Amino acid sequence: xxxxxxALSLIKEGFANQxxxxxxxxxxxxxxxxxxxxxxxxxxxxxxxxYLAKHHGMSNIAVIDKGWLGGGNTGRNxxxxxxxxxYPESAALYxxxxxxxxxxxxxxxxxxxxxxxxxxxxxxxxxxxxxxxxLVNAMQINGIDSDLVDLDxxxxxxxxxxxxxxxxxxxxxxxxxxxxxxxxxxAVAWGYARAADRLKVDIIQSCEVTDFIIExxxxxxxxxxxxxxxxxxxxxxxxxxxxxxxxKAGFRLPVISYTLQACVSEPVKPALxxxxxxxxxxxxxxxxxxxxxxxxxxxxxxxxxxxxxxxPALEVVLSGLLEMFPSLGQLKLMRQWGGVVxxxxxxxxxIGESPLPGLYLNCGWGTGGFKGIPAGGVMLAxxxxxxxxxxxxxxxxxxxxxxxxLIDEAAGSGIAH
Amino acid sequence: xxxxxxxxxxxxxxxxxxxxxxxxxxxxxxFMDVTTETWxxxxxxxxxxxxxxxxxxxxxxCMEVFAMTRDTATHQVISSTALLPEGDAA
Numbered sequence: 001x002x003x004x005x006x007a008l009s010l011i012k013e014g015f016a017n018q019x020x021x022x023x024x025x026x027x028x029x030x031x032x033x034x035x036x037x038x039x040x041x042x043x044x045x046x047x048x049x050x051y052l053a054k055h056h057g058m059s060n061i062a063v064i065d066k067g068w069l070g071g072g073n074t075g076r077n078x079x080x081x082x083x084x085x086x087y088p089e090s091a092a093l094y095x096x097x098x099x100x101x102x103x104x105x106x107x108x109x110x111x112x113x114x115x116x117x118x119x120x121x122x123x124x125x126x127x128x129x130x131x132x133x134x135l136v137n138a139m140q141i142n143g144i145d146s147d148l149v150d151l152d153x154x155x156x157x158x159x160x161x162x163x164x165x166x167x168x169x170x171x172x173x174x175x176x177x178x179x180x181x182x183x184x185x186x187a188v189a190w191g192y193a194r195a196a197d198r199l200k201v202d203i204i205q206s207c208e209v210t211d212f213i214i215e216x217x218x219x220x221x222x223x224x225x226x227x228x229x230x231x232x233x234x235x236x237x238x239x240x241x242x243x244x245x246x247x248k249a250g251f252r253l254p255v256i257s258y259t260l261q262a263c264v265s266e267p268v269k270p271a272l273x274x275x276x277x278x279x280x281x282x283x284x285x286x287x288x289x290x291x292x293x294x295x296x297x298x299x300x301x302x303x304x305x306x307x308x309x310x311x312p313a314l315e316v317v318l319s320g321l322l323e324m325f326p327s328l329g330q331l332k333l334m335r336q337w338g339g340v341v342x343x344x345x346x347x348x349x350x351i352g353e354s355p356l357p358g359l360y361l362n363c364g365w366g367t368g369g370f371k372g373i374p375a376g377g378v379m380l381a382x383x384x385x386x387x388x389x390x391x392x393x394x395x396x397x398x399x400x401x402x403x404x405x406l407i408d409e410a411a412g413s414g415i416a417h
Numbered sequence: 418x419x420x421x422x423x424x425x426x427x428x429x430x431x432x433x434x435x436x437x438x439x440x441x442x443x444x445x446x447x448f449m450d451v452t453t454e455t456w457x458x459x460x461x462x463x464x465x466x467x468x469x470x471x472x473x474x475x476x477x478x479c480m481e482v483f484a485m486t487r488d489t490a491t492h493q494v495i496s497s498t499a500l501l502p503e504g505d506a507a
Contacts, residue, residue, distance in 0.1 A: 241467070243463065243464070253462065253465070254461035255463060256463050256465055257465055303465070303470070305489050305490045306490060306491070306492055310492075311418055312431060402453055402454070402457045
């Protein structure tokens with residue numbers, strides 16, 4: 001049986017007619033009791049299980065999902081990973097995540113295809129140039145690689161971009177993070193799932209958590225169609241559906257669920273080898289390894305659980321794309337989809353114990369959860385194993401809404417939505 | 418493009434409307450006496466219901482605020498009613 005993925009095992013399996021590959025993960029029936037349960041088998045949930053097993057030596061862990069693993073926002077995002085955030089708290093958290101991504105393929109023995117091709121954020125006016133300089137300075141002080149680049153450099157990086165002075169949204173400069181990039185989103189979920197499974201984590205798919213077991217004011221497990229599953233530590237990593245689970249646990253969250261849409265074009269030859277974001281058009285775009293242009297933008301302004309999105313938001317994004325790259329006007333769109341994102345008032349995630357003791361939250365990542373997967377997993381694992389915050393997750397506790405210490409990245413780093 | 422019913426203007430495109438929060442999330446009375454928990458709840462907590470959701474919406478073109486009940490999973494609008502001048506739900 002071939003367990004380890006390597007060039008050698010590829011050659012070996014080539015000679016063995018590919019018969020020896022082992023299933024990447026099991027599909028076990030749930031036990032009646034675990035040491036820890038994580039609800040939600042997306043990137044964050046699977047990463048949490050992996051780090052619980054790896055860093056905290058736990059082996060009796062279950063990840064439970066109502067659908068299939070990686071079928072929510074992990075499989076629906078536009079795969080951008082960057083850490084150029086404004087506030088020190090965010091910079092530290094996202095940079096920790098980016099660093100984990102840099103070593104993730106090796107760590108998981110699974111190629112997540114992390115390609116550090118850089119992210120270019122355009123700047124459109126003199127006033128914005130000053131703000132951009134301030135942002136870049138703040139990022140550099142926080143130890144994040146970030147540069148203010150001029151038009152000549154932009155021309156080298158994205159020759160296709162409409163940089164003429166007559167462009168509808170004229171470009172004066174850009175913020176560049178060279179270490180940022182994209183990864184294969186499914187591979188991140190699959191890689192964590194396979195690595196967690198090898199550490200004896202049970203991944204239970206198609207099993208919806210319908211309620212919590214609450215005894216003596218503490219969360220003691222979950223109720224599912226396959227029966228009660230008990231655990232003294234329960235983690236919640238269900239993104240856009242966090243409010244539904246919170247309602248079952250008896251509290252409300254500072255979260256509104258919106259649809260975030262994305263789409264891909266038909267595949268074409270390589271034309272764009274970086275990620276480009278234009279705040280004026282609120283559109284971002286990259287080209288996948290298959291050649292498709294991966295296009296995203298702002299959220300639909302209507303709170304929704306529909307996982308599809310409406311046309312007005314798509315129209316804004318696509319007209320923005322054509323302002324940026326007029327030459328893409330002939331491209332045909334191949335697929336369009338939507339995910340339910342959990343947006344907080346300050347566009348920063350919520351990591352911490354919930355008002356129900358024994359239930360731990362990892363939610364509120366909004367439109368940027370994919371880049372946070374490794375860090376989110378490490379933070380939630382630490383909380384679930386020890387009951388105490390990691391230094392990096394402490395500022396993101398739910399109590400910031402009571403104390404007023406918000407980490408307002410919507411204003412800070414110019415998130416498009 | 419979905420059409421939302423404004424109680425004053427009739428069916429209008431969704432882009433003319435702005436979501437303004439849960440219906441019945443009234444500002445707590447008694448400024449200094451209000452506890453931190455109540456303020457936090459009023460300012461930040463949302464029902465964020467999946468399914469039938471009772472919400473306050475604003476029609477940006479006529480500036481009127483009204484109550485709309487809709488299904489957040491199917492986008493079906495169930496009812497749309499004007500709010501009384503005092504902000505009481507009709």
